Amino acid sequence: MSFDLIVIGAGFAGLTTANRAAELGLKALVLEAGSEELYDCNSRFSTGSCHVAFRTPWTDPGELTNTIIDNVDGAARIDLAEAIGKNAARTIEWLKGQGAAFEDHPRRTDHMPMLSPLREMKAGLDWEGGGANALLQKLGDQLVKAGGEIRRGTRAMKLLRENDNISGVEIISEEKTQTINANAVVIADGGFQADSELVQQHIGCDISQLQRRNAGTGVGDGLKMATEIGAAAVGLDSFYGHVLSRDAMTNEKLWPYPQVDQICATSIVVDRDGQRFADEGLGGIYIANAIARLDDPLSATTIFDSCVWEAAKTTDNVPPNPSLPDAGGTVLEAASLGELANAAGVNPGGLSATIALYNEHAAFSADSPLTPGRTQTTYTAQPILDPPFYAIPLCAGITVTSGGLSVNGKGQVMNSNDRPISGLYAAGSTVGGLEGGPRAAYVGGLIKSFCIGHLAAETIAAESGSPASH
Ligand SMILES: Cc1cc2nc3c(=O)[nH]c(=O)nc-3n(C[C@H](O)[C@H](O)[C@H](O)COP(=O)(O)OP(=O)(O)OC[C@H]3O[C@@H](n4cnc5c(N)ncnc54)[C@H](O)[C@@H]3O)c2cc1C
Numbered sequence: 001m002s003f004d005l006i007v008i009g010a011g012f013a014g015l016t017t018a019n020r021a022a023e024l025g026l027k028a029l030v031l032e033a034g035s036e037e038l039y040d041c042n043s044r045f046s047t048g049s050c051h052v053a054f055r056t057p058w059t060d061p062g063e064l065t066n067t068i069i070d071n072v073d074g075a076a077r078i079d080l081a082e083a084i085g086k087n088a089a090r091t092i093e094w095l096k097g098q099g100a101a102f103e104d105h106p107r108r109t110d111h112m113p114m115l116s117p118l119r120e121m122k123a124g125l126d127w128e129g130g131g132a133n134a135l136l137q138k139l140g141d142q143l144v145k146a147g148g149e150i151r152r153g154t155r156a157m158k159l160l161r162e163n164d165n166i167s168g169v170e171i172i173s174e175e176k177t178q179t180i181n182a183n184a185v186v187i188a189d190g191g192f193q194a195d196s197e198l199v200q201q202h203i204g205c206d207i208s209q210l211q212r213r214n215a216g217t218g219v220g221d222g223l224k225m226a227t228e229i230g231a232a233a234v235g236l237d238s239f240y241g242h243v244l245s246r247d248a249m250t251n252e253k254l255w256p257y258p259q260v261d262q263i264c265a266t267s268i269v270v271d272r273d274g275q276r277f278a279d280e281g282l283g284g285i286y287i288a289n290a291i292a293r294l295d296d297p298l299s300a301t302t303i304f305d306s307c308v309w310e311a312a313k314t315t316d317n318v319p320p321n322p323s324l325p326d327a328g329g330t331v332l333e334a335a336s337l338g339e340l341a342n343a344a345g346v347n348p349g350g351l352s353a354t355i356a357l358y359n360e361h362a363a364f365s366a367d368s369p370l371t372p373g374r375t376q377t378t379y380t381a382q383p384i385l386d387p388p389f390y391a392i393p394l395c396a397g398i399t400v401t402s403g404g405l406s407v408n409g410k411g412q413v414m415n416s417n418d419r420p421i422s423g424l425y426a427a428g429s430t431v432g433g434l435e436g437g438p439r440a441a442y443v444g445g446l447i448k449s450f451c452i453g454h455l456a457a458e459t460i461a462a463e464s465g466s467p468a469s470h
Contacts, residue, residue: 003029003149005184005460006169008156008222010034011043012132012446013428014188015139016091016453017411019098022146024461025468029180030143031171033189033217035153038133040215042190042400042429042445045125045256046132047317048115049105050092051444056112057088064088068434071441075235077433083409084434084443084451091451099138101131107317121318123327124253159185159225159424166423184423184460187413188453191401191429192220193239202236202403209297211248213241213256213397222430226405230415231424235403235436240445241288243269245329246298246393253327256399259284260302260324260392262315265379267304268358269394272296274341274350276358281375286440291396300394301344303337303351305386324392332391337384344391359383400445402435411456425460427453 005021007014010032018028032039050057053067065085069076092113096102105112106121115131127133140150151173158170160179168181192198196207198220227233243264248254261284268276269287271294278290291300309331312321325331334340337355341348358381361368368374374381405413405426412420428449435443461468 003027003180003182004464005029005186006031006180006182007186007188008169009041009188009190009428010039010140010150011041011188011190011428011449012136013190013430013449013453014186015136015143016450017186017188017425017427017457018143018148019139019146020094020454020457021460022143022148023468024457025466026461026464028143028148029182030148030150031154031156031169032150032152033155039152041217042215043449044133044136045127045215046446047119048131048446050102050113050115050446050450052084052088052447053441053443056110057092057447058111061085068443071439072435072437073439075437077234077406077408079409080407080433083455084447087451087455088447091447091454094454095450098142100135121257123258123318123323125256156221157225159229161229164422166421183464184425186456186460187222187226187405187424187426187430188428188449189222189430190218191404192223193218193398193401195220198223199398203239203292203401204237205292205297210292211244211255211395211397213244213399218400218429222426223404226413226424226426229421231413231421232406232416232418233404234406234432236401236432238289238402238436238440239292239398240285240400240402240435240442241396241398243284243288243291244395244397245324246395247329248397249298249395251328254324254329255397257318258320258323258327259316259318259397260320260394261287262379263304263308263312263320263392264302264394266311266382267302267308267384268354269300269302270346270351270354272299272346274347274352274354276354276370276372279372279375281377281379281381282439283378285442288396288398289440291394292398297396301346302392302394303340303344303346303355303384304390305382305384306388306390307386308382309390330393333388335387337389340389340391344393346391355384359385400429402432402440402442404430404432406433407431407452409455410459411452412459425456427456
């Protein structure tokens with residue numbers, strides 16, 4: 001059997017690409033390393049919020065593009081940012097045509113689309129009844145009906161080339177190696193967050209000191225096989241993730257939710273010496289990256305007062321008050337800060353000095369002497385004044401890597417001279433150039449998968465001369 005394209009990975013990026021390609025008259029083979037019918041992948045685990053840098057896809061395209069570009073402080077590929085800005089809403093409409101159901105995000109007032117049925121929003125991993133799982137199954141079924149194929153238990157290992165054009169992939173299935181040919185290959189393997197060597201090499205931290213907040217299936221195969229044939233990679237040094245209770249390392253009920261992001265972002269996070277080490281006001285994704293880079297990533301603790309703990313009844317997708325203690329997570333409480341420091345294993349003198357300075361500069365003027373500084377554009381820093389006082393031992397939860405293959409606005413993988421590698425495409429979390437930068441910016445894993453997958457399929461159809469692409 002011959003195929004027009006081979007897609008590596010059957011998450012949302014892979015299945016969007018394959019379905020759009022089938023709609024445009026092409027025959028797609030999707031290779032999926034997982035062998036179970038409901039194989040694990042980040043798409044299945046996802047909560048389903050389809051935002052673009054936390055804005056709705058219906059935002060003016062120019063504004064969306066500028067938000068992406070501004071957030072990564074110059075590290076974005078402009079053509080790719082523009083492509084997402086222009087095509088995000090069109091892709092969501094196309095998904096609706098594929099049977100995707102959406103509801104408004106329950107915690108927002110701007111009609112942010114979320115895959116329906118909504119996740120229950122409770123502590124722990126909970127995907128079975130959710131919209132993401134339903135849509136994955138729907139896209140898989142539709143692809144097969146349209147003449148495509150999904151081969152589970154099949155891992156792509158190597159890209160094949162002939163005369164500088166992609167000619168297929170080498171795969172391993174049931175311990176046998178085989179080659180499959182096609183003129184177009186789409187890498188949609190979901191990033192490298194689950195590979196300890198790549199995480200150490202690029203992000204600079206020991207994966208065993210982080211909490212896996214992902215399906216464990218993104219092991220960097222796509223990055224490795226594409227860079228092996230000359231693909232360029234960008235922004236590999238950061239990840240999208242959240243701040244979790246340290247108990248998540250041993251208690252399955254504490255990941256992927258509840259997150260402790262907003263407690264941290266409205267109060268302080270300290271190391272064992274009681275010193276702040278990150279601008280907490282930049283939010284949970286940034287703080288998670290900063291924790292991961294500590295010499296001892298399992299030494300971070302957030303300290304806050306009763307006002308912040310009261311506010312935590314309504315913050316984050318799954319409010320940590322009371323879901324975190326209810327699920328077995330440690331929340332230390334004390335009448336004095338000295339007592340709290342001792343209970344949390346934080347140096348009391350260091351903590352006292354840090355809090356005195358922090359409280360003194362609660363208004364945080366631009367010339368505040370706080371080091372690190374404190375951004376207040378999204379979160380208001382709350383002084384630590386009202387007893388009882390609280391501490392939560394933290395860890396960094398890694399969801400998905402932010403950087404990856406350099407891909408242009410058409411979904412084509414670029415080489416080190418910034419020219420497309422003929423026949424090679426990528427979509428989803430394996431793509432770099434949109435996220436990361438000094439503030440660990442996040443565009444959104446779902447929109448990266450849906451939108452770039454959709455565009456890659458259209459490019460492949462146009463390049464192949466498929467009549468349906470005109
Ligand atoms: C708990 C959680 C909540 C999230 N919530 C949101 C949210 O609300 N909004 C949002 O925008 N994003 C969210 N995300 C992120 C989002 O889910 C991902 O970024 C996105 O789904 C990635 O899709 P993908 O297709 O690129 O990768 P994946 O869904 O991970 O799919 C990749 C597939 O490739 C397969 N694979 C890997 N290597 C190979 C190989 N060599 N050969 C064959 N197959 C291979 C894997 O087995 C996997 O099935 C969340 C993620 C998690 C974990």
